[in-house]
Amino acid sequence: MIGESVNSQPQLSREWFERRALFNSVMTGLVWFAALLGSVPLLSVIFMLVMEGGSRLGWESFSALPPAGFDQGGGFGNAIVGTLVMVAIASAISIPLGVLAAIFLGVLFPHSTTAKVARFVAKTLTGFPSILAGVFTYAVLVVATGYTALAGGIALSVLMLPTVVLAAEEALRQVPQKMSDAAYGMGCTRTQVILKIVLPTALPGVMTGVLLAVAGAAGESAPLLFTALFSNYYISDLMEPTASLSILIYNFSAMPFENQIELAWTASLTLVLIVLVFNILARMIGQPKI
Structure with a gap:
């Protein structure tokens, strides 16, 4: 009897040419093809940047000041510092x-x-x-104070703010209502529930939105043309023009000097790597814990 009951169970084997299985295989293949096709531009850009700018990666490029017209060597250390300072100002405002x-x-x-x-x-x-964020900040702030790192940070904060708001709101909405109800049932106030229950639970989603906003702000150039402009020196005051990687790339790529063009390629590779790191961190933090 036991042998008969075992033999009577249906055989759950996959038929590859069955209609639904065939449709699933075709659609899976199309999705993989679309993903590979979409990755071609990204991989080609990264490959080109590595080939053109990888040779100049080094401590000199990360620490030296930009060279003059016919000078050799040099770097973009001031642009890296300026970019980090203005992104930090924007983060302090928008987050x-x-x-x-x-x-x-x-x-x-x-x-x-x-x-x-x-x-x-x-x-x-x-x-x-x-x-337009740069034009707005120019009209409100730069006209009165001049080109400054502070104005650049404020312009970037205008761009970061909506991303942070929408990502954080969505993360807060994902917190189960039962957790808040349980805390209220134990006598917690609304402030305690938000600070002790909702925000810590939603923190991975909030941080994902923050890191994506930071990555986007780090690569912006148009707002900084109207607010921070550029400088050939390290930043010493928030109320002075400040260098940034995106503006340095814009300036050096149009110059007729081979040394500056090479530095523009290396600065582009550095900026892409910075943005890539932030995106990877956002992906890792937002990954659901199992």
Whole structure:
């Protein structure tokens, strides 16, 4: 009887030419083909940057000042420092404001009229042309104070803010309501629930949005043309023109000197690597824990 019951069980073997299996195989192959096709531009750009700019990667390029017209050697250390300083200023402005706005939109008053308007504005700003952020900051700040690192950081914060807000709000919405209800049932206040339960639980998603916003801001050039301009020296004051990698690439790529063109390739490779690192970190932090 036991042998008969075992033999009577259906055989769960895959038929490769069955209609659904064949359709699944074809669609899987098409998806892989599309993914490989989409990666060709990225891989080709990285390959070109490594071939053209990899030879100049070294301590001199990362620490020396930009060379004059006919000089040899040099580097873009001041541009790296300037980029990091302005991204840090933008992060100090956009991250606290973005998280606070996300708490309002996702936890406190998610269905209010103010929240709906703010959410619409944030989504609209994600498609905001970056050069307009520079023009706006120029009209509001640069006209009065001149080209400064602070103005550059403020312009970048305008671009970072909507990304931080929307990513943080979505992360806060993913926190199970049962966790908050349990905390309320134990006598916790709303502030305690937000600070001790909601924010720590949503932290990976919030950090993912922050890192993606930072990576996008690090590669911006148009806003910095109107706000920070450029400098051939290391930054010593936030209220002075400041170098950045994107503007250095823009300037050096148009020069008729081979040394500057090589440095532009190396600076491009450095900028791509910085952005790539931030994107990898965002992917690792946002990976669900099993």
